[in-house]
Amino acid sequence: MKILLRNPRREIEVSGPCTVASLLHRLELNPESVLVIVGDELVTRDARLDDSASVEIRPVISGGAS
Amino acid sequence: MIDIKRHNAGFCRDHFLVHCREQVRRAIHDHKMVEPGDRIVVAVSGGKDSLALWDLLVGLEYDVDGLYLGLGIGEYSGESVQFARKYASARGLKLHEVDLQDDLGFTVPGAASVTHRSPCGACGLSKRHVFNTFARDHGYDVVATGHNLDDEAAVLLGNVLRWETGYLGRQHPVLPSAPGFVRKVKPLVRLGEREMAAYCVLQGIDYQVEECPMAEGNRHLGYKEVLNALEERSPGSKASFLFGFLERAHAQFATVAVEEREGLSACIECGSPTTSEICAFCRLRERASGVSLGEGR
Numbered sequence: 538m539k540i541l542l543r544n545p546r547r548e549i550e551v552s553g554p555c556t557v558a559s560l561l562h563r564l565e566l567n568p569e570s571v572l573v574i575v576g577d578e579l580v581t582r583d584a585r586l587d588d589s590a591s592v593e594i595r596p597v598i599s600g601g602a603s
Numbered sequence: 604m605i606d607i608k609r610h611n612a613g614f615c616r617d618h619f620l621v622h623c624r625e626q627v628r629r630a631i632h633d634h635k636m637v638e639p640g641d642r643i644v645v646a647v648s649g650g651k652d653s654l655a656l657w658d659l660l661v662g663l664e665y666d667v668d669g670l671y672l673g674l675g676i677g678e679y680s681g682e683s684v685q686f687a688r689k690y691a692s693a694r695g696l697k698l699h700e701v702d703l704q705d706d707l708g709f710t711v712p713g714a715a716s717v718t719h720r721s722p723c724g725a726c727g728l729s730k731r732h733v734f735n736t737f738a739r740d741h742g743y744d745v746v747a748t749g750h751n752l753d754d755e756a757a758v759l760l761g762n763v764l765r766w767e768t769g770y771l772g773r774q775h776p777v778l779p780s781a782p783g784f785v786r787k788v789k790p791l792v793r794l795g796e797r798e799m800a801a802y803c804v805l806q807g808i809d810y811q812v813e814e815c816p817m818a819e820g821n822r823h824l825g826y827k828e829v830l831n832a833l834e835e836r837s838p839g840s841k842a843s844f845l846f847g848f849l850e851r852a853h854a855q856f857a858t859v860a861v862e863e864r865e866g867l868s869a870c871i872e873c874g875s876p877t878t879s880e881i882c883a884f885c886r887l888r889e890r891a892s893g894v895s896l897g898e899g900r
Contacts, residue, residue, distance in 0.1 A: 597800040
């Protein structure tokens with residue numbers, strides 16, 4: 538799978554298939570702090586990702602609150 | 604589909620959009636944020652929260668314009684204004700723009716460097732001042748900001764850790780108007796930032812995903828990480844923490860905030876309420892821009 542990560546923007550390869558939950562666990566990401574997008578669709582933790590999938594993991598936490 | 608653990612629910616697109624709209628409607632109603640006929644200005648950064656907020660308020664048929672503040676943070680600011688302009692022009696909405704460098708003679712990085720303040724401190728002070736004075740001077744009744752449930756829970760954690768009683772008294776979804784102050788409201792207080800990002804994706808709102816380069820190491824980011832770790836183990840923790848405070852504890856600190864507001868007088872430079880002769884923003888501006896106070900009077 539091709540995984541697009543942000544902040545900073547970069548691409549990595551991860552072997553699949555797997556669920557969204559297990560992918561986030563492997564990448565040590567808290568599901569509460571990201572959206573997982575396949576194509577134009579948001580996917581839930583239990584969704585299965587094919588080995589050929591292109592996945593964006595988009596962080597949702599912004600800082601600087603004051 | 605999006606799953607929201609604290610509601611123990613998954614939403615399809617249409618029902619998720621209804622959910623967001625209802626949470627904003629409820630926040631506005633429960634906290635009496637807007638009166639009939641009020642003109643609202645949304646503080647727009649080009650990020651997910653402020654653009655989602657603008658979109659939701661337009662959808663609820665409020666009289667609402669946007670205000671973008673250019674912070675002078677290099678490429679980041681150059682990009683963020685493009686997202687704000689693109690959103691406004693595509694929908695025929697009015698976007699006002701103020702630029703710290705062009706209009707006030709300094710930038711956030713410059714101010715942070717000269718004053719040895721944290722960039723986030725200089726940024727927050729500038730935003731609070733500019734949004735309030737702009738609204739006051741242009742006939743807006745309300746400033747709406749995109750602070751969401753995660754922002755408010757993180758700020759609350761920080762204020763509790765330091766027992767900042769004045770800040771705890773002011774931490775509320777509505778800060779009422781007062782002499783020199785326009786009413787300030789936070790209609791996204793019932794929605795988390797993951798929901799706001801999802802709202803933008805589902806509504807096709809293009810926003811700035813990249814984080815502000817000056818926010819790295821920001822204290823509030825650390826508080827959010829801690830709260831999200833708790834939320835993952837115990838969904839609903841953030842909402843319980845924030846709404847429990849608002850319902851059961853806020854009133855005990857509100858008197859401190861009222862007393863602080865009553866002790867304010869007008870800044871001799873800009874007229875904004877302040878505890879001293881010259882407000883913190885004018886002092887920051889003088890040091891950061893190198894223009895002596897009084898020259899602009």
